[in-house]
Amino acid sequence: MAVNLEAGWREASIAGTIFEAGNSIEYITGTWRTLRPVYDAEACTHCMICWVYCPDSIVLVENSKVIGFDYDHCKGCGICAVECPVKVKAHAYTGQPGKVIQMVEETSFE
Amino acid sequence: MPKSKIRALDGAHAVAEAMRQINPDVVAAYPITPQTAIVQTFSNFVADGLVDTEFVAVESEHAAMSTCIGASAAGGRVMTATASAGLALMWEVVYVAASLHLPIVMPVVNRALSAPLNIHCDHSDSMGTRDAGWIQLYSENPQEAYDNVIQAVRIAERLLLPVMVMQDGFITGHGVERVDVLDDGTVKGFIGEYKPEHSLLDVDNPATYGTWDMYDFYFEHKRQQTDALSKALPAIVEVGEEYGELTGRKYGIFEAYGMDDAEMAIVVLSSSAGTARMVVRGLREKGVKIGLFKPRVFRPFPAKEFAEALADVKAVGVLDRSIVFGAMDGLGPGPLYLELCAALFAAGNTTTRVADYVFGLGGRDIIPAYVEQVAQDLAEIAETGEVKTPVSYLGLRE
Structure with missing residues (x-):
């Protein structure tokens, strides 16, 4: 059951106690982000280091391949970009040398 | 009238006796003058097997109230006791107990706050927490302290709010007076069983307490606290009248x-x-x-x-x-x-x-x-x- 964000104080759960397990998926924390992780899909070796290290489990994986990030919940901490072990001469998105995952200013996106 | 016994007790021992009869699931407390006699006497009851209470000898009052909060959220009937600097050290979590609507009962033996260091009575300690969202009852003598603690259990569990029961340090806490002590069965019958609607230990219905709250809900949750407190007085009066019918000692919100x-x-x-x-x-x-x-x-x-x-x-x-x-x-x-x-x-x-x-x-x-x-x-x-x-x-x- 989704949390009713318009609930008045009479309807809101007492003291904010939560009775549904796993409902943090409903809480959009991606808006906190100032830097966005962007990965170079061609150069990525799918080693899963970023998947292991991500504290918010936002690295999306399908059939053992990294397919992107859950930007609704990524807070932009940058741990994935630090831990990423694969180097590129020119990142597919940024054009910069460095890691497969690079952090990009959020303001540069539409 | 139920069976009772006149005993010579100071306020601290009268409260310890009430706690023995209440037989809480958990008591987490740290000794501090002039409350020490409560915790010391109650821990003797625990050691002697006179209560079923899990007694947690914590390292500070902050830990005492934190333990009480966890135990109360887990569905237990929970008590602690403190005074002065102990209550001051507890301050942060005193607010948490009230804002989580946990029916914790806490006798306070009023004592001055430092500095200069002073162990004797004034009301600076409990008055310092007057905006924390607790119900506060003040007792004139050991009899009232005993009666108020027993009623506090009912008041707290009915309103889902924590209750502090005050008595004056040394003057009441260490002053021996005549106390009419009810028999154990009467107290047990009066307080009844505590059946929480939700609890951490109800594994079939998992719940998360003490959640993260942003500007989108915090305000509404504070309003819920004022709502609960605004309904407290009639409940306090009803419990006081019922206690009066049972014991002949009726309690209201003031004495004239x-x-x-x-x-x-x-x-x-x-x-x-x-x-x-x-x-x-x-x-x-x-x-x-x-x-x-x-x-x-x-x-x-x-x-x-x-x-x-x-x-x-x-x-x-x-x-x-x-x-x-x-x-x-x-x-x-x-x-x-x-x-x-x-x-x-x-x-x-x-x-x-x-x-x-x-x-x-x-x-x-x-x-x-x-x-x-x-x-x-x-x-x-x-x-x-x-x-x-x-x-x-x-x-x-x-």
């Missing part, structure tokens, strides 16, 4: 002595009401129209009831055993005076004059002569309608 036709009133909490009552009795015998008004409940503050009870009184002398530093141009009145003035003003009362008397800080004695001095002041205020000194000090060396 000689107030029926009173033109003057002395308002005071806890043990000093005994001294004031004696003075009022003597003055009444001389035909002076003075009464004693002793609040039992300070939180929630019964503003309407107090304003109504004092509506026809010309002069009120409030005796405050703590200072709200910086209040009223820094004059340092006490919280009871400030709350009472606000209550009278809100009720549209423009005729009752109120003066505040700070007394008894750090255990300074209050003697009948001080109360007589207040009565003399009140006679002048009643006649002139003028309060010359809004805040004065009883028993202070000039």
